[in-house]
Amino acid sequence: MSTFGVTGRPSYRSNNLLGFVICAGLLAAINIYISPLINLAECALCTVTRLTLVAMAGLFFLGFIFNSIPWLQRLFSIFNLLLITLAATASIRNLAQESRTAAEQCTQPVVDILKINNLDGIIAAYQNASVCQVQEWQLGVLSYAHLSLIALAGLTVVVWKLMTKRARRDTFFR
Numbered sequence: 001m002s003t004f005g006v007t008g009r010p011s012y013r014s015n016n017l018l019g020f021v022i023c024a025g026l027l028a029a030i031n032i033y034i035s036p037l038i039n040l041a042e043c044a045l046c047t048v049t050r051l052t053l054v055a056m057a058g059l060f061f062l063g064f065i066f067n068s069i070p071w072l073q074r075l076f077s078i079f080n081l082l083l084i085t086l087a088a089t090a091s092i093r094n095l096a097q098e099s100r101t102a103a104e105q106c107t108q109p110v111v112d113i114l115k116i117n118n119l120d121g122i123i124a125a126y127q128n129a130s131v132c133q134v135q136e137w138q139l140g141v142l143s144y145a146h147l148s149l150i151a152l153a154g155l156t157v158v159v160w161k162l163m164t165k166r167a168r169r170d171t172f173f174r
Contacts, residue, residue, distance in 0.1 A: 015158060
């Protein structure tokens with residue numbers, strides 16, 4: 001089955017595949033290039049960003065599997081937009097934060113976040129990601145928070161395309 005119709009526009013499946021590949025590529029880049037340079041266990045924003053990318057990759061994968069159900073595609077897109085909003089808010093607050101907290105208060109390994117089972121714990125994890133300083137790692141003039149915002153902006157475009165895509169009509173059998 002072709003992913004492009006007569007008009008050459010991408011289908012839900014190709015957009016979901018693109019979103020999944022972007023999330024997987026970003027996670028690979030974080031693990032290969034950034035992880036050796038900074039201690040990701042002490043970087044709450046890094047942990048929140050990685051978990052957001054994993055959740056989004058899962059939603060893109062489910063969207064790829066359930067390709068022919070437009071309302072489900074929109075539901076997955078709404079969840080993806082919610083995840084993007086939460087991660088972007090944490091990154092923006094991290095950039096805007098004037099006073100930094102002590103490093104001991106900011107240690108939040110992935111294992112601790114995965115054990116969270118209530119709303120208060122999730123809010124606390126995002127609070128830590130907002131106020132805890134990412135160590136002095138930078139790519140040129142861009143910090144980890146800047147790079148995460150750029151990645152989330154790119155993913156927003158993919159999610160928006162999925163959300164606003166119209167279902168194809170068969171012109172021969174009206």
